[in-house]
Amino acid sequence: MFAEPLPTVGITEILGLLKVLDDAGSRADVYRLAQQLQLDTAALLPVLRGAEMLSFVHTPGGDVVLQPLGKQVVDADMNTKKAIVKEQMEKLPLVRFFMEFLSNHPEKAVEKSEILEELAILIPSADPEELYGTLLKWGRYGEIFGFSYDTGRFFLNTRGRRRRPTSPGPSESGAPSGSASPGIEPPESSNP
Amino acid sequence: MANVPLLELDRLSKSFRREHTESLILEEISLKVADGDFVAIVGPSGVGKSTLLRLMAGLTQPTKGRVLFEGRELRGVNGDSALVFQSFALFPWLTVEQNVRLGLEARGIDPSAAKSRVAYYLDKVGLDGHEEAYPRELSGGMKQRVGLARALAVEPKLLLMDEPFSALDALTSVSLREELLEIWSDSSLPVNTVVLVTHLIEEAVELADRVVVIAGSPGRVRDDLRIELPRPRQKNSAAFNEIVDRVFSLIV
Numbered sequence: 001m002f003a004e005p006l007p008t009v010g011i012t013e014i015l016g017l018l019k020v021l022d023d024a025g026s027r028a029d030v031y032r033l034a035q036q037l038q039l040d041t042a043a044l045l046p047v048l049r050g051a052e053m054l055s056f057v058h059t060p061g062g063d064v065v066l067q068p069l070g071k072q073v074v075d076a077d078m079n080t081k082k083a084i085v086k087e088q089m090e091k092l093p094l095v096r097f098f099m100e101f102l103s104n105h106p107e108k109a110v111e112k113s114e115i116l117e118e119l120a121i122l123i124p125s126a127d128p129e130e131l132y133g134t135l136l137k138w139g140r141y142g143e144i145f146g147f148s149y150d151t152g153r154f155f156l157n158t159r160g161r162r163r164r165p166t167s168p169g170p171s172e173s174g175a176p177s178g179s180a181s182p183g184i185e186p187p188e189s190s191n192p
Numbered sequence: 193m194a195n196v197p198l199l200e201l202d203r204l205s206k207s208f209r210r211e212h213t214e215s216l217i218l219e220e221i222s223l224k225v226a227d228g229d230f231v232a233i234v235g236p237s238g239v240g241k242s243t244l245l246r247l248m249a250g251l252t253q254p255t256k257g258r259v260l261f262e263g264r265e266l267r268g269v270n271g272d273s274a275l276v277f278q279s280f281a282l283f284p285w286l287t288v289e290q291n292v293r294l295g296l297e298a299r300g301i302d303p304s305a306a307k308s309r310v311a312y313y314l315d316k317v318g319l320d321g322h323e324e325a326y327p328r329e330l331s332g333g334m335k336q337r338v339g340l341a342r343a344l345a346v347e348p349k350l351l352l353m354d355e356p357f358s359a360l361d362a363l364t365s366v367s368l369r370e371e372l373l374e375i376w377s378d379s380s381l382p383v384n385t386v387v388l389v390t391h392l393i394e395e396a397v398e399l400a401d402r403v404v405v406i407a408g409s410p411g412r413v414r415d416d417l418r419i420e421l422p423r424p425r426q427k428n429s430a431a432f433n434e435i436v437d438r439v440f441s442l443i444v
C-alpha cells in the first residue's frame with residue numbers, strides 16, 4: 001500500500017494558515033508569508049503540506065493559493081470546520097488504513113506499540129513516533145482516533161458522529177434519543 | 193439597571209510594598225465595562241495590566257478606590273468572573289475532561305450536571321475527541337482551549353483573559369483569536385463580556401470594541417478608543433493600520 005506520511009503539524013496551525021491566506025486575498029508568496037508570520041520557511045512547509053493533503057490549498061510554484069474548500073473552512077463555524085477536516089482526513093490512505101485496522105479488532109482498540117509497528121512497516125522512511133504523534137493529533141481533532149494513557153491503547157472513536165450540517169442551525173450530533181445527548185443541549189445555568 | 197455597567201473601576205489605585213517602600217503601580221484608574229463589551233487593555237510590559245485584571249477578578253484588593261460589579265462594591269473574589277491565563281495553568285495529572293470539571297465541583301454543582309456541562313463546553317471550544325487526553329499530550333493551542341473551556345464552564349458573566357495567545361505560535365494564535373470571537377458572539381452562551389489584556393496592539397484592534405491604553409509609571413489610562421471597524425476585520429486594510437499606528441503612538 002502506498003501511504004504518504006502526515007507532516008508534523010497540528011490542525012490548528014493549518015486552520016490559522018487558511019485564515020491568514022484569506023486575509024491576504026487568497027494567494028501569497030510562500031517566502032513572504034513566512035516573513036510576515038515571522039516563521040522560518042522550513043517551519044511553514046509542513047503547514048502547507050498538511051493543508052494541501054486536505055485539499056484546502058494548492059501550492060503552484062512558490063505560491064500558496066486558498067482553494068474553495070479551504071475558503072469554506074475559513075467561513076465555517078467551529079463544528080463545521082471539524083466536520084470538513086474529518087471528511088478530508090477520511091480520504092487519506094494512512095487514515096483509512098488505521099480506521100480499517102482498528103475496525104477489525106473486536107475492541108476497536110490496540111496497544112500503541114502495535115500502531116508504531118504498523119507505521120514502521122507502512123512508511124519506513126518516517127520516524128514512527130513522530131508520525132504516531134501527528135496521527136493522534138489529527139485523529140483527535142477529527143474525532144476519528146483517540147488514545148487513553150490510562151489503558152495505553154489507541155482506539156477508534158466510535159462516538160464519532162459528527163456530520164457536516166446540511167442546513168444552518170446547531171450542528172447535530174447524531175445521538176437519537178433526546179435526553180442523554182450531552183454534546184448538544186445547553187446545560188442548566190447555575191447562576192441565580 | 194440598564195444604565196449600571198457590568199463592571200466599574202472607580203478611581204482605583206494599587207501599590208505594592210517592597211521592603212520598606214510602597215511603590216505605586218496603578219493610579220486613579222476609572223473605567224466602565226458594559227454588558228456585551230469586548231474590551232482590550234494594552235500597555236507595555238510591567239505597566240500593571242495583570243494587576244488590573246486581578247483587581248477585576250477580586251483576587252487582589254485596591255489600595256484606593258473601588259471595583260463595582262453590577263453596581264455593588266466588590267469585596268473578595270468575583271464569583272461572576274473567570275480568568276484565562278497565558279500559562280494555561282492546567283493540572284498535569286488530570287485529563288482534559290477532569291481539568292474542566294474540577295472548577296465546577298468546587299462550586300457545588302452536582303456530578304451529573306457537571307458532566308453534561310463539561311461536554312457542552314468542550315464541544316463549544318472544539319475539544320470533542322480530546323476528553324481523555326492529558327495536558328502533556330496537547331499542543332499549546334489545545335491547552336489554551338482547555339483553559340477557555342474551564343473558564344466558560346463556570347458560566348461567568350465576565351471573561352478575563354491575560355495575554356491568552358502570547359505563548360502560542362503565529363498560526364495557532366490566528367486560529368484561537370477567531371474562535372474566541374465566535375464564542376463571544378455566540379448568543380447561546382452565557383458569557384458575552386470580555387476583558388482581554390495584551391501587549392500586542394494588532395491583537396487588541398482585531399478583537400475588541402474598545403481599546404484602553406494604560407501607560408506611564410504609575411500606570412494611568414492614557415486613552416480609551418472605540419473601534420468601529422466592521423467585523424470580520426480586514427487586518428491589512430488602511431483603516432485597520434491607521435488605528436494600530438494611533439495606539440502605538442500612545443504607548444511609546
Ligand SMILES: Nc1ncnc2c1ncn2[C@@H]1O[C@H](COP(=O)(O)OP(=O)(O)O)[C@@H](O)[C@H]1O
Binds near residue numbers: 209236242
Ligand atoms: N504581588 C506583587 N507584589 C509586588 N509587586 C508586584 C506584585 N504583582 C505585580 N507587582 C509589580 O507590579 C508591576 C506591574 O506588574 P504586572 O501587573 O504584572 O504588569 P503587566 O501585566 O502589565 O506586565 C510590576 O513592576 C510588578 O513587579
Ligand SMILES: [Mg+2]
Binds near residue numbers: 241242243354
Ligand atoms: Mg502581565
